[in-house]
Amino acid sequence: MKIFNTLSGQKEEFQPLSDPVTMYVCGVTVYDDCHIGHAMSYILFDVIRRYLEFKGYNVKLAQNFTDIDDKIINRANQLGIPSKDLAGKYIAEYFKDMDALNIRRATIYPRATEEVPKIIEIIETLIKKGFAYELDGSVYFRVKKFEGYGKLSHQKIDEMQPETSALADKKDSALDFALWKASKPGEPAWKSPWGEGRPGWHIECSAMSLKYLGETIDIHGGGQDLVFPHHENEITQSESITGKKPFARFWIHNGLLQFSGSKMSKSLGNLITVKNMLNDHSADAIRLFILSSHYRTPLLYSEESLLAAETGMDRVRQASKPGEKDNNGSDILDVSALEQKFTASMDDDFNTAQAMAALFDMVREINRGREQNKNVAAARDTLVKLANVLGFTLKKDIHADVTADPLIELLLTIRSDLRGIKQWQLADKIRDELLKQRIVL
Ligand SMILES: [Zn+2]
Ligand SMILES: [Zn+2]
Structure with a gap:
């Protein structure tokens, strides 16, 4: 390694x-x-x-x-x-x-x-x-x-x-x-x-x-x-x-x-809190978005990539769910070559992007195997095992909090606009008031 x-x-x-x-x-x-x-x-x-x-x-x-x-x-x-x-x-x-x-x-x-x-x-x-x-x-x-x-x-x-x-x-x-x-x-x-x-x-x-x-x-x-x-x-x-x-x-x-382009990039980064992200993305999608590029290269934040990661995770979740006929076929689906590709990628300085590619290949093989009535039970177990190695929960756990979120989003947008026109004091006031609210709560 x-x-x-x-x-x-x-x-x-x-x-x-x-x-x-x-x-x-x-x-x-x-x-x-x-x-x-x-x-x-x-x-x-x-x-x-x-x-x-x-x-x-x-x-x-x-x-x-x-x-x-x-x-x-x-x-x-x-x-x-x-x-x-x-x-x-x-x-x-x-x-x-x-x-x-x-x-x-x-x-x-x-x-x-x-x-x-x-x-x-x-x-x-x-x-x-x-x-x-x-x-x-x-x-x-x-x-x-x-x-x-x-x-x-x-x-x-x-x-x-x-x-x-x-x-x-x-x-x-x-x-x-x-x-x-x-x-x-x-x-x-x-x-x-x-x-x-x-x-x-x-x-x-x-x-x-x-x-x-x-x-x-x-x-x-x-x-x-x-x-x-x-x-x-x-x-x-x-x-x-x-x-x-x-x-x-x-x-x-x-x-x-x-962050692409924006002058406020640094403060924008500090505003994208984990809590905000978890409001509309699952933990798995956030993780996949981060693991999709090499850890030593800069990661470009994009909402589209996060949404694409959610779609990708949906496919992994679907394939990892036990199917009624998974264990029926006599022709056993062998994914050991893909498991090797996964470990070889991780052994090479934690190349998670390539390891994920191996997992997506496995998803494709399992889906095809199910269509062809192959026995995919062991392949599915391997998929779940390797997904867990990368820390995926395989659950779609979006913590949407619809009552509070739009108002906070609005305040954050106003704050960011204020910073854009250099109204630092007002912008800081919004931030501190939000902070106080959360302390009271
Ligand atoms: Zn988002
Ligand atoms: Zn230190």
């Missing part, structure tokens, strides 16, 4: 270090509902995990919740509620959304706010080893001390464009990133050897993967937007703490969602 490794830039034969396969996938920052970009990434890693298990591996999967962050603090302040409540609400919403998408739950979901002692411990180790330094109550990683910064994103350190800020001049190097952030008055804070503050984002993932999965993990996953700086910094931290390389043996990154 070959997996494309971002670190080497090549497909490599996958062999786990030991049993179980250890896998870490970066989780969400919980300040808002999950959108289609999240669905895309977590469906992919769900499929990878299911396929590894299908191959006979045990998988230990850790996925974090970033439950303290500037975005959470800002949104909580806007709404006048504690950060903790906002994060708690969106953790619950995350599980609702992902369960509805039939994404299996991870083995463990560590939360940043519950791992502060471990985070402080490893920051102290980094300071002791000379990799980090304190500055005005914050702690920074000394990037130039680490040999190989840029190896994941394939950049040279002197070609990187650091952010410019007043602080940049005080740091050893403008590239140095925060491990610990001194808190401003009124912000949630934890006691530390450097004063009150909170963990930086990157150190959280290093601490959690170290604590729950060990010093070297088999697979680390996330979207391509996380390669730099987040994953680059994770490598830098983890390998400096343990002295062991590589921190993660395989780095898997999914391509990002694209």
Whole structure:
């Protein structure tokens, strides 16, 4: 089985270090509902995990919740509620959304706010080893001390464009990133050897993967937007703490969602929430739409493709239903060549598009077999088994909520129009009012 490794830039034969396969996938920052970009990434890693298990591996999967962050603090302040409540609400919403998408739950979901002692411990180790330094109550990683910064994103350190800020001049190097952030008055804070503050984002993932999965993990996953700086910094931290390389043996990154043309594309993407999508598409159709193109290429969002995916799923559902005469014929339909095509495709860097093509061929064979009174019982079992490997439920579970939806849709359309004419304040007001309604509900 070959997996494309971002670190080497090549497909490599996958062999786990030991049993179980250890896998870490970066989780969400919980300040808002999950959108289609999240669905895309977590469906992919769900499929990878299911396929590894299908191959006979045990998988230990850790996925974090970033439950303290500037975005959470800002949104909580806007709404006048504690950060903790906002994060708690969106953790619950995350599980609702992902369960509805039939994404299996991870083995463990560590939360940043519950791992502060471990985070402080490893920051102290980094300071002791000379990799980090304190500055005005914050702690920074000394990037130039680490040999190989840029190896994941394939950049040279002197070609990187650091952010410019007043602080940049005080740091050893403008590239140095925060491990610990001194808190401003009124912000949630934890006691530390450097004063009150909170963990930086990157150190959280290093601490959690170290604590729950060990010093070297088999697979680390996330979207391509996380390669730099987040994953680059994770490598830098983890390998400096343990002295062991590589921190993660395989780095898997999914391509990002694209919207054709529209200037508002980015905000549009954030508006297509998982909940909105599940209002008029089944979980299976959303999954098929996402698995229909290669995971490393960008996925072009289109409502037509989603509708086509629903039609495609209808055909799979139909063929997978037990037929009265499935077991009657003496001529047994053999789909083993198609099953092989399926596994060969998945073994080749999770080529789900080709694996789906094999499933659709199987659907066609089963339909033809039924017309010809062949015995299709075993073929049908194979179809169901392989559909489950890709995480399809084979149910048409559209959560249409006709009473509320048209009004919310209307508000979202108005909001998007307002943004189009740069009426940001009004647009944000609509968004926040909607958010408040859901909190009250
Ligand atoms: Zn992470
Ligand atoms: Zn739709």
